[in-house]
Amino acid sequence: MADTRWFEQGPKDLQPNPKKRESKDLWVRCPGCTEVLYKPALAERDAVCLHCGHHFRLGARDRLALLVDPGSFTEADADLAPSDALGFVDSKSYPKRIEIAQKKTGEVDAFISGPAKLHGIDLEIGAFNFFFMGGSMGSVVGERITRLFERACERKVPAIVISSSGGARMQEGILSLMQMAKTCAALARLRDEAKMPYISVLADPTTGGVAASFAMLGDVIVAEPKALIGFAGARVIEQTIGEVLPEGFQTSEYLLDHGMIDRIIPRDALRDELAHTLRWLLGQPNPSAPVE
Amino acid sequence: MDMVLEFERPLVELKKRIQTLQDMQEADGLDLSASISQLQVQAVRLQEQIFSDLSRWQRTQLSRHPHRPYTLDYVKGLFTGFRELKGDRAGHEDAAIVCGQAWFGETPVMVMGHQKGRNTKENLRHNFGMAKPEGYRKALRLMQLANRFGRPIICFIDTSGAFPGIEAEARGQAEAIARNIMEMSVLTVPIICVVIGEGGSGGALAVGVGNRVLMMENAVYSVISPEGCAAILWRDRAEAPTAAEALRVTAEDCLGFGVADEIVAEPPGGAHRDHEAAIASLGEALARHLEALSKMSPQEVKDDRYARFRKLGGHLEPS
Secondary structure, three states: OOOOHHHHOOOHHHOOOOOOOOOOOOEEEOOOOOOEEEHHHHHHOOOEOOOOOOEOOOOHHHHHHHHOOOOOOOOOOOOOEOOOOOOOEOOOEHHHHHHHHHHHHOOOOOEEEEEEEEOOEEEEEEEEOOOOHHHOEOHHHHHHHHHHHHHHHHHOOOEEEEEEEOOEOHHHHHHHHHHHHHHHHHHHHHHHHHOOOEEEEEEEEEEHHHHOOHHHOOOEEEEOOOOEEEOOOHHHHHHHHOOOOOOOOOEHHHHHHOOOOOEEOOHHHHHHHHHHHHHHHOOOOOOOOOOO | OOOOOHHHHHHHHHHHHHHHHHHHHHHHOOOOHHHHHHHHHHHHHHHHHHHOOOOHHHHHHHHOOOOOOOHHHHHHHHOEEEEEOOOOOOOOOOOOEEEEEEEEOOEEEEEEEEOOOOOHHHHHHHHHHOOOHHHHHHHHHHHHHHHHOOOOEEEEEEEOOOOOOHHHHHOOHHHHHHHHHHHHOOOOOOEEEEEEEEEEHHHHHOOOOOOEEEEEOOOEEEOOOHHHHHHHHHOOHHHHHHHHHHHOOEHHHHHHHOOOOEEEOOOOOOHHHOHHHHHHHHHHHHHHHHHHHHOOOHHHHHHHHHHHHHOOOOOEOOO
16 A cells, blocks of 8 residues: 555645654555656645546545635544543554554544535534544544534534544444444434534545444435445455455445445545535525526 | 353363262162262352353353354243334345334333344354344334334344345445434434344444443443454454453443443353343343333433433543
8 A cells, every 4th residue: 555644734724733754755656557656746636646536545634625615624622532441452552553643643533523614605524534543433533523413413504524434443442333323323413403414425445333324324425436435344255255356346436336325526526516515405506507 | 962162161061970970869779969969069169160250252252152042032031922023125134133023011112133043044044143234224114113103122132243245235234234323313212222142343233222231241242353353453363362351342341331231140150051040130121121211201212312322432531
């Protein structure tokens, strides 16, 4: 896998974290077409390969910066910090793994969220950071997502979550699993009480406990091209059924074919398309209609 | 065929010796009662010793014991008038989860749970208790049916996890689990969930969003199987006992995290040694919780469930 950590460099209104380590390598090989790409040029294109359209992974702040109106985002719940409720140790202790991930990304945990505007539409938005422990959902991520839905419910505004996560965080054990129930219950209140829409954006990868909760529950679900999306890991499935998996299994395109998502939207069109769908959901006029 | 776990072996062998002496006494008319009662005292002590100090991995093994009571055993022992209700109404039926109408005492309830098999034929039919999307969708359909008619719901959890297969993914395994979790959270009838054996991750939670979550004494509940966790973090499935320890999978652990509300005592030596006692023990707990929940209004039932899950987690927050 190519090292794309440097993409987490945030734009001005989403304040890049100065503590983050920068990779010095200026070149990266595209996993889609194997072309060697110049990183600064790739960053200019929002981390989409010039040759084959491969969508590189992005950090949470970069994803939000692509979507929100400049200067409109205010981070919420930034003071929530992870704790080691289980005293979990494998080859490293969980606190050590957190420390490493925090140094690498400059973030406290794997999800960034807050109120923002998108084409002037007031909303609550959040994004996963896959570079923080695989975007895994522990208590901090679950709590931030729950509060995102609760704020949206209280303010009666729509919600958007951009998922990019391997699933629940093993190091927080059963408490991670419970985040699925907590977040989904809050989402149900947004739907039933505030009657406000929620759009789920799936980015590479969205699997396990994140797929099996709020990520697959959008009123509208869209995905970036060729993202890995599914519940069980490919290796587990192969071992269980003893068969080779079909070509393109668990990709955005596969899910679209099987009726599990509404649309695939390339990154450069995402902002405008989300606004277009939000306007319809909110009953606003269509600004792109021809003027008589 | 009797399946004996390694740590149970000394006890099982001692009990065999007692049986041999008893047989001899009967056949030959010898008075061996002194030796027999001595060994019986020894057996009780040994059992206490083994079961008072089970490791988390030993508990995991017990939770999977093929002689434990399964969902349909509890259904048979605790309810009357059970009639199975089937199908997801979208083209599929999945016997990995069984559902049906029944009465608990005087109360009409909806009862459902993962069903494991005791032999190859049963396991083929029930797919080892590993549900596909249609299993979860059937469960949700019948929970919503129960909700419309004001019937409390009892869910038995006993699965190693949701089935990992091509068809299951193609039909939306993730969506089916997600939908159940969200829709269970808004039901206005009491839901009591009982982990009777294995509580395997999302496949368990898909019928696990209850007002009360009880766990049998030797049941486990985990975000991932110890084997799966060991394969990822230790790169070796043989480290499963270490992973079980790290994951804190037992009923006692879950009670400590607030994930379980009560531990239901099993008979000495585990539920697999005495189904009747295990079933009676759970029956008492179910009656008590159902009674308490039946005093709440529909809105209170829903709010109670929200509050229960809302507080679960282990984040730090400066005050």
